[in-house]
Amino acid sequence: MRKLGRIVSKEKKKIVLKTDKLVKIGTEVYDESERHIGTVIDYFGPVNGPYLLISTTKDAEKLIGREIYG
Numbered sequence: 001m002r003k004l005g006r007i008v009s010k011e012k013k014k015i016v017l018k019t020d021k022l023v024k025i026g027t028e029v030y031d032e033s034e035r036h037i038g039t040v041i042d043y044f045g046p047v048n049g050p051y052l053l054i055s056t057t058k059d060a061e062k063l064i065g066r067e068i069y070g
Contacts, residue, residue: 001030001034001069001070002021002069002070003067003068003069004017004019004021004023004029004052004068004069004070005017005018005019005020005021005052005067005068006018006065006066006067006068007060007063007064007065007066007068008051008064009064010060010061010063010064011060012060013055013056013057013060014041014053014054014055014056014060015037015038015053015054015056015060015063015064016051016052016053016054017029017051017052017053017054017068018049018051019050019051019052020048020049020050022043022050022052023040023043023052023070024040025040025041025042025043026039026040027039027040027070028070029052029054029068029069029070030068030069030070031063031066031067031068031069032066032067032069034069037054037056037058037063037068038054038055038056038057038058039054039055040052040053040054040070041053041054041055054068
């Protein structure tokens with residue numbers, strides 16, 4: 001797995017990840033302990049600093065600031 005970036009915000013059951021690596025929609029993402037966090041459902045923002053939108057069932061409040069891998 002490779003590091004994708006850090007979670008910057010949350011909204012209900014979705015989290016926003018700041019990244020410098022775009023991945024395909026549908027990519028599964030994991031925390032540093034290799035626990036499943038969710039699935040990439042969209043990406044947005046500038047090409048040189050995109051964001052990933054991830055659908056999750058986890059408590060997103062606890063995930064803010066953590067590194068995510070995919």
